[in-house]
Amino acid sequence: MNAPREDRRCLAFLVLAVVPLAGCGGSQNALAPESHQARDIATLFWWMMGGAWVGLGLVVGLLLWSWKRRNRRGFGRDVEGDKPGEKRSWYAVVVLGIVMPIAVISTLFVVSDLFVIKTTQAPASTTTKLTVQVIGHQWWWEVRYPGTTAVTANELHIPARTPVRVEVKTADVIHSFWVPELNRKIDTIPGRSNVVELDADQVGRYRGQCAEFCGLQHAHMAMYVFVDEPSAFRRWLAQQEKPVEAPSSALAERGARLFLDGPCSSCHAIRGTDADGYVGPDLTHVASRATLGALTVSNTPDDLRQWILHSQQAKPGNQMPDFNASGARLDALVAFLEGLK
Amino acid sequence: MAIATPPTPAAAERMERLEQIWESRPGILGWLTTTDHKRIGLLYFWTTLALFGAGGAEALLIRTQLAQPNQHVVSPQTFDELFSMHGITMIFFFIIPMTTGAFGNYLLPLLLGARDMAFPRMNALSYWIFLASAIFIYTSLFIGKAPNAGWFNYVPLASKQFNPGHNIDFYCLGIIFNSIASTLTAGQFIVTIFKSRAPGMSLNRMPLFCFAMLAASFGLLFALPALSADTTFLFLDRNVGTHFFDASHGGSALLWQHLFWIFGHPEVYILIVPAFGIATSIIPAFTQRRLVAFPLVAVAELLVVFVGFGVWAHHMYAVGMTTISMIFFAAATAMVVIPSTIQVFAWCMSFITGFARFKTPLLFIAGFIFMFVTGGLTGIMFVAIPFDQQVTDTYFIVAHFHYIIFGAAVFPIFGGMYYWFPKVTGKLYFERPGQISFWIIFVGTNLLFFPMHIVGLLGMTRRVSTYPSGLGWTAYNLAETIGGFVTLAGILLLLGNLFVSYFRGPPAGPDPWHGPTLEWTTSSPPPEYDFAVIPRVTSAYANWDPVDREADRLNLADGLLMLEHGHEQPTVTPVDGRLAEIAQMPHESPWPPVLALALALVFTMLLIGLYGVAGIMGLVCLLALAGWHSQEPPE
Ligand SMILES: [Cu+2]
Ligand SMILES: [Cu+2]
Numbered sequence: 001m002n003a004p005r006e007d008r009r010c011l012a013f014l015v016l017a018v019v020p021l022a023g024c025g026g027s028q029n030a031l032a033p034e035s036h037q038a039r040d041i042a043t044l045f046w047w048m049m050g051g052a053w054v055g056l057g058l059v060v061g062l063l064l065w066s067w068k069r070r071n072r073r074g075f076g077r078d079v080e081g082d083k084p085g086e087k088r089s090w091y092a093v094v095v096l097g098i099v100m101p102i103a104v105i106s107t108l109f110v111v112s113d114l115f116v117i118k119t120t121q122a123p124a125s126t127t128t129k130l131t132v133q134v135i136g137h138q139w140w141w142e143v144r145y146p147g148t149t150a151v152t153a154n155e156l157h158i159p160a161r162t163p164v165r166v167e168v169k170t171a172d173v174i175h176s177f178w179v180p181e182l183n184r185k186i187d188t189i190p191g192r193s194n195v196v197e198l199d200a201d202q203v204g205r206y207r208g209q210c211a212e213f214c215g216l217q218h219a220h221m222a223m224y225v226f227v228d229e230p231s232a233f234r235r236w237l238a239q240q241e242k243p244v245e246a247p248s249s250a251l252a253e254r255g256a257r258l259f260l261d262g263p264c265s266s267c268h269a270i271r272g273t274d275a276d277g278y279v280g281p282d283l284t285h286v287a288s289r290a291t292l293g294a295l296t297v298s299n300t301p302d303d304l305r306q307w308i309l310h311s312q313q314a315k316p317g318n319q320m321p322d323f324n325a326s327g328a329r330l331d332a333l334v335a336f337l338e339g340l341k
Numbered sequence: 342m343a344i345a346t347p348p349t350p351a352a353a354e355r356m357e358r359l360e361q362i363w364e365s366r367p368g369i370l371g372w373l374t375t376t377d378h379k380r381i382g383l384l385y386f387w388t389t390l391a392l393f394g395a396g397g398a399e400a401l402l403i404r405t406q407l408a409q410p411n412q413h414v415v416s417p418q419t420f421d422e423l424f425s426m427h428g429i430t431m432i433f434f435f436i437i438p439m440t441t442g443a444f445g446n447y448l449l450p451l452l453l454g455a456r457d458m459a460f461p462r463m464n465a466l467s468y469w470i471f472l473a474s475a476i477f478i479y480t481s482l483f484i485g486k487a488p489n490a491g492w493f494n495y496v497p498l499a500s501k502q503f504n505p506g507h508n509i510d511f512y513c514l515g516i517i518f519n520s521i522a523s524t525l526t527a528g529q530f531i532v533t534i535f536k537s538r539a540p541g542m543s544l545n546r547m548p549l550f551c552f553a554m555l556a557a558s559f560g561l562l563f564a565l566p567a568l569s570a571d572t573t574f575l576f577l578d579r580n581v582g583t584h585f586f587d588a589s590h591g592g593s594a595l596l597w598q599h600l601f602w603i604f605g606h607p608e609v610y611i612l613i614v615p616a617f618g619i620a621t622s623i624i625p626a627f628t629q630r631r632l633v634a635f636p637l638v639a640v641a642e643l644l645v646v647f648v649g650f651g652v653w654a655h656h657m658y659a660v661g662m663t664t665i666s667m668i669f670f671a672a673a674t675a676m677v678v679i680p681s682t683i684q685v686f687a688w689c690m691s692f693i694t695g696f697a698r699f700k701t702p703l704l705f706i707a708g709f710i711f712m713f714v715t716g717g718l719t720g721i722m723f724v725a726i727p728f729d730q731q732v733t734d735t736y737f738i739v740a741h742f743h744y745i746i747f748g749a750a751v752f753p754i755f756g757g758m759y760y761w762f763p764k765v766t767g768k769l770y771f772e773r774p775g776q777i778s779f780w781i782i783f784v785g786t787n788l789l790f791f792p793m794h795i796v797g798l799l800g801m802t803r804r805v806s807t808y809p810s811g812l813g814w815t816a817y818n819l820a821e822t823i824g825g826f827v828t829l830a831g832i833l834l835l836l837g838n839l840f841v842s843y844f845r846g847p848p849a850g851p852d853p854w855h856g857p858t859l860e861w862t863t864s865s866p867p868p869e870y871d872f873a874v875i876p877r878v879t880s881a882y883a884n885w886d887p888v889d890r891e892a893d894r895l896n897l898a899d900g901l902l903m904l905e906h907g908h909e910q911p912t913v914t915p916v917d918g919r920l921a922e923i924a925q926m927p928h929e930s931p932w933p934p935v936l937a938l939a940l941a942l943v944f945t946m947l948l949i950g951l952y953g954v955a956g957i958m959g960l961v962c963l964l965a966l967a968g969w970h971s972q973e974p975p976e
Binding site: 038041044062069071082084088090096102105109117121122176186189194195212295 | 633637675687697724727813
């Protein structure tokens with residue numbers, strides 16, 4: 001991570017305060033588009049920002065002009081009927097205050113709302129090759145691939161250069177699915193399903209985050225979109241479709257029993273076992289994921305351990321209770337879950 | 342010019358009599374039973390200032406928590422309550438009651454040449470209800486049950502299922518309670534503006550400040566019912582088992598959003614239009630020029646509120662509406678820009694063609710124009726639906742509306758505080774620290790809010806209680822937090838300046854600025870009856886019409902038009918402003934605070950769930966009303 005250096009660079013931009021954006025941060029940046037939709041939006045923004053600086057410059061210029069003319073005559077003289085330059089001022093108000101904005105805003109309206117909007121609209125189902133279902137939960141994302149048995153959480157894999165239809169729903173409150181480098185955001189509304197298209201140019205990892213306030217852990221409801229080469233994507237999907245394999249060690253075997261007999265299975269599903277809970281994420285391939293808890297912690301054996309013990313510390317208020325287990329049982333659980341590749 | 346001392350013994354004697362008729366009771370009791378619009382304005386001022394302090398403290402706690410990534414200054418639960426209360430406070434308990442309740446109450450009769458509001462007791466009632474509602478909602482914070490679903494409180498997050506505590510009940514009831522006060526204020530502002538002007542003040546001679554108050558009042562009157570319906574539905578859903586917003590029983594979560602924003606967007610204009618009124622009072626005074634394009638600006642002030650009723654769905658572009666309906670709302674959003682640009686350029690041209698003197702109030706107005714234009718330009722960007730869908734619910738939006746709300750509403754409030762300070766206190770403030778306070782606040786707020794645009798575009802969503810490092814957000818957030826504390830320093834300097842000036846400032850005299858409107862014709866602070874002589878008005882800048890002011894002086898000398906026989910005030914025809922009749926005004930009444938107290942008990946019982954007791958309290962309210970009406974002034 002070279003975050004500090006990047007932050008410093010951003011600070012320098014901030015001091016300059018002009019065109020401060022490109023190149024800062026990286027992974028959730030609306031101005032670092034990696035799809036034609038996000039690129040159209042970003043381009044629209046740059047034009048609008050240019051226009052905005054001109055508009056602001058105009059008004060600041062007028063104010064500075066009046067500053068130059070300040071105190072220009074005695075104060076408190078008789079001002080009966082005083083409206084110097086009224087006629088010219090009227091012209092200025094009509095031209096700058098009515099004609100100019102109508103022209104500028106009509107142009108903006110036509111370009112953005114009649115043309116650019118088409119690229120960000122929900123795709124017709126015929127134009128996409130793949131559909132992914134994303135279901136928002138307090139505070140994690142369930143991800144399904146209709147037509148397959150694959151279910152995962154907090155990460156989407158999609159093939160590169162392929163239009164993908166993402167159907168978003170909610171299991172509880174309103175969330176908002178947003179991966180800024182790929183497209184605009186879309187809310188998940190109870191009783192409805194909304195659609196947004198993802199069509200990434202390049203292989204890579206893109207960060208997304210819930211954008212609608214959804215309660216205590218709204219801040220920790222993020223996700224990754226992994227854009228893979230189509231062949232790699234197919235391999236990944238095939239792997240995710242598989243049910244769980246038999247535990248590879250005695251320790252893992254013990255962990256599996258603990259999982260199935262303990263409270264875990266009432267909330268989590270593991271395909272190929274009796275565990276079919278639906279309160280928390282499907283854990284069939286939990287070890288293959290990059291993070292735990294919707295990008296709250298990374299997915300190492302240590303973090304997993306800590307998560308099971310103290311998920312309430314890492315993500316206070318989340319729906320999984322802390323599990324007070326002795327070291328040996330915990331070792332077994334972790335060994336089992338680590339095997340779920 | 343102003344009437345400083347009574348010119349003749351006869352006039353002095355009549356003024357003595359006016360004094361006796363309008364005098365209020367001494368001491369606390371006088372304040373409790375007052376119906377004097379100036380006293381009510383001051384009560385509103387002090388109360389809203391205290392609430393501004395509360396809302397500001399909440400904001401600074403939020404900024405402290407977000408100064409660095411992964412901090413634990415406050416828990417997520419507290420954080421949610423803080424930002425919810427911050428929004429609720431600043432909108433419902435600071436800006437609206439400050440601009441209408443404090444500035445409007447104090448100034449409207451003075452600018453109209455009236456002696457009081459049209460319904461003085463109703464005015465008092467609005468204050469006491471407001472105070473009670475503020476205490477009601479802040480109780481929630483102190484018992485740790487404050488509203489925690491944001492100021493727009495979306496369902497189903499705010500439903501009983503996902504929010505079982507009393508937090509949201511406080512929200513529903515507190516908002517309904519508060520909007521009773523706003524409705525009372527709005528209703529009587531409208532009547533006052535149409536009926537209580539000085540004879541001769543036809544609508545086209547009415548100061549722009551009053552147009553602004555009129556626009557805001559109409560806005561409140563028509564917008565608040567949607568909010569009241571919304572919060573009532575929610576209260577019923579939560580406590581009675583109705584299903585207005587429950588999608589699994591045929592209700593709709595989006596219904597909440599539509600009703601909320603039908604109120605919520607006009608609300609934005611209701612927040613800033615009174616501030617426009619303040620600006621259009623200060624600009625003529627400090628440029629010594631009648632405002633450019635007066636009729637156009639007056640119409641624009643009304644129009645902005647009117648068109649503002651047709652744009653609400655632009656807060657909802659991400660909910661998955663059909664494209665065609667989004668385009669409709671985008672077109673309306675585009676239209677609402679025009680009344681604003683008209684005003685901006687009318688102000689700018691007044692600065693240029695007038696004789697600008699950049700004293701503190703005008704500096705605040707220049708700063709206000711800068712902030713309003715910045716916020717307005719990012720606002721225009723939301724005409725572009727795809728861009729809106731990209732940045733809505735991010736810090737870009739937070740930046741936008743803080744430029745509008747802090748920049749376009751609070752800056753004029755500060756400017757107005759300096760501008761009318763001499764009128765209200767009779768003292769001049771100190772100019773140097775005043776100007777320094779402006780620059781500190783100006784730099785502070787820009788440091789506070791500008792970086793929010795950038796982090797928003799970098800992907801930072803709003804209402805996050807914390808954020809990870811490594812996304813390039815840290816430095817901006819730190820800068821914002823520093824900006825927050827700089828702003829605080831500026832505001833403290835402002836208040837300190839006014840505080841010291843109150844005790845040490847040189848006397849101001851009736852008209853230190855050579856101000857344009859009627860309040861500057863009377864003494865500072867104004868007498869209880871506002872004007873000794875009902876002023877003559879032939880233009881919207883009455884204090885700049887020497888002939889009329891000379892006429893007032895002659896009337897005073899002759900003891901004419903003083904209405905010193907009773908608690909009286911002339912009323913006029915609504916448009917032409919011709920004298921209609923002399924109305925007997927009510928005087929001091931204990932019933933408004935009593936009624937407000939009874940109402941507070943109704944709401945408390947509703948909160949606790951004792952609906953029967955609430956009903957009984959409702960009957961007590963009716964009794965209080967009966968008591969109130971037993972004290973009618975003679976016809
Ligand atoms: Cu969410
Ligand atoms: Cu969320």
